[in-house]
Amino acid sequence: MDAKQIFDHLAAKVGDAVSAFTTEGTKDPYFKVTPAKWLDVAKVLKSDPELAFDFLNNVTAVDWLKQGRIDMVYHLWSYSKGHGCVVKAELPRDKPQIASVYSLWKAADWNEREQFDLFGVEFLGHPDLRRIMLPDDWPGHPMRKDYKEAEAYRGMPTTRPNTLELLPMYDKATPDQKAPQREEQSDE
Amino acid sequence: MSEIVLAYADSGEEMTLNMGPQHPSTHGVIRFIIKTDGEIMHEAIPDVGYLHRSIESIGEKCTYEGFMPYTDRVDYVCAMTANHAWAAAVEKLAGLEVPIRGEYLRVITDELNRISSHTIALGAMAMDIGATTPFMYILREREYVNDLLEMICGARLTYNYHRVGGVGWGMPKGWSDKVKRWCDHFEPVIEEYDRLITNNELFVARLANLAIVTRDEAIDYGLVGPNLRASGVDFDVRRDVPYSIYPKLEFDVPVGTGKMGTVGDCWDRYQVRVEEWRQSVKIVRQCLDQIESTPPDFWKQPKKLKPKGDAMARVEAARGEMACYVVGDGGTNAYRARFRTGSFNAMGMIRDKSRGLMVADLVALIASLDVVAPEIDR
Numbered sequence: 001m002d003a004k005q006i007f008d009h010l011a012a013k014v015g016d017a018v019s020a021f022t023t024e025g026t027k028d029p030y031f032k033v034t035p036a037k038w039l040d041v042a043k044v045l046k047s048d049p050e051l052a053f054d055f056l057n058n059v060t061a062v063d064w065l066k067q068g069r070i071d072m073v074y075h076l077w078s079y080s081k082g083h084g085c086v087v088k089a090e091l092p093r094d095k096p097q098i099a100s101v102y103s104l105w106k107a108a109d110w111n112e113r114e115q116f117d118l119f120g121v122e123f124l125g126h127p128d129l130r131r132i133m134l135p136d137d138w139p140g141h142p143m144r145k146d147y148k149e150a151e152a153y154r155g156m157p158t159t160r161p162n163t164l165e166l167l168p169m170y171d172k173a174t175p176d177q178k179a180p181q182r183e184e185q186s187d188e
Numbered sequence: 189m190s191e192i193v194l195a196y197a198d199s200g201e202e203m204t205l206n207m208g209p210q211h212p213s214t215h216g217v218i219r220f221i222i223k224t225d226g227e228i229m230h231e232a233i234p235d236v237g238y239l240h241r242s243i244e245s246i247g248e249k250c251t252y253e254g255f256m257p258y259t260d261r262v263d264y265v266c267a268m269t270a271n272h273a274w275a276a277a278v279e280k281l282a283g284l285e286v287p288i289r290g291e292y293l294r295v296i297t298d299e300l301n302r303i304s305s306h307t308i309a310l311g312a313m314a315m316d317i318g319a320t321t322p323f324m325y326i327l328r329e330r331e332y333v334n335d336l337l338e339m340i341c342g343a344r345l346t347y348n349y350h351r352v353g354g355v356g357w358g359m360p361k362g363w364s365d366k367v368k369r370w371c372d373h374f375e376p377v378i379e380e381y382d383r384l385i386t387n388n389e390l391f392v393a394r395l396a397n398l399a400i401v402t403r404d405e406a407i408d409y410g411l412v413g414p415n416l417r418a419s420g421v422d423f424d425v426r427r428d429v430p431y432s433i434y435p436k437l438e439f440d441v442p443v444g445t446g447k448m449g450t451v452g453d454c455w456d457r458y459q460v461r462v463e464e465w466r467q468s469v470k471i472v473r474q475c476l477d478q479i480e481s482t483p484p485d486f487w488k489q490p491k492k493l494k495p496k497g498d499a500m501a502r503v504e505a506a507r508g509e510m511a512c513y514v515v516g517d518g519g520t521n522a523y524r525a526r527f528r529t530g531s532f533n534a535m536g537m538i539r540d541k542s543r544g545l546m547v548a549d550l551v552a553l554i555a556s557l558d559v560v561a562p563e564i565d566r
Contacts, residue, residue, distance in 0.1 A: 027499035107410030
């Protein structure tokens, strides 16, 4: 099935939980899902014999700072049918929350943890939602567009002096500041 | 499992064992927290992130073309396909055409790099479970591949060869013949390697029926590439979601058969990679024959690169499908660059898969999944 047929087939099952099938301005056609109904839609996507999306290929978040939202992007693929689809869910930026699909695809486990770590999206119902790349006490979510890096983490500075700026210092060094020559040892 | 091991299992005393991050057989900087009772593991919890450099964030700060050297670092063992994934994603987003010779050179370098990546995977796997010799033998072949790739792009590991719209350089004089000669040399080496280790009785006994990943599990956990095919799923991005010039080429997709044990055991994952060597050599030969009759252009550099929209390109890397999702907002930089890599999902299944395995088998499991730390952490 192509993307339009998948969308029509899905819309017939779940009604207005999916909307806005889009082909303009994107290379992979996508449709939007109401975040509150994502888990129900995902169940249909996986279990419907015509759709049979058994492979959760990719879970991504995109932070749209000016629009004040975070988009979740799910790429699904069906090995048996050989077709794929892209699902997007728009979440409010100040409190992004969406249901976890760990119960349907185990691949969601680490992928959702990564998006939680880097974007701060909360996946409701995830069994083990903790940071994966960064330490547990890291402040903030670094992939957000308004993220400001802290100057230090546990006393370790996060910036270092530019080594190129240090170079002239060595040019000006007087002979006695240079590394001492080794004294030649006489063979006995 | 031996009687003695079972007799001492479940004595009720759980020990926590720390493995890594600098453990040599974890293929990079990965840490496992192992809860074990005697020799049998209750759980091995992977702790990743030691190599996290936020390559995706760097991708938002560089121009589309300037990000190419960083993609090498996504997977330093098979950097060429990471180059390809990024180039393909940006080309798809901007609607660019690649000259046909550029596509051929991409595929040749991809396949050569796949061969060298599998030499590391298989050699290291043999070494991890105690066979040191094959590693030395097969790394010699990897050096030859590195030499060939160095001749075409000047680097041995981090190539920065593919460009948005083509490849950086054409073939040097006589390179094509050198690659052909190496192919003639390499095919007998695979036979030799098979005699040395693949069908070695000890090796088979060690790996057959170990850490079986069933077909459903492999799909559920999102395994890709050789790991997926070893579990009996006949899927290859090169054939089933064709890109570049792969539709013009003839090759088989090796699938795990359970020849020595059960479908999806460690030996199958090993065997699939050996077969992929043969297929890659076959592809390289076909490309070298066909590239002669193509026009000499290999790079059509885009004049203006300010795409808008989003696109995802899927490429078959050595560690399975590498998908690159890129969002453009009309600027010179990507608004979002995302790499979906094979090792990340493979590591995600180790916690569940390790239950009931022996500690020494964990090393075999990691090696057979062929995880590479920078690809997990990015």
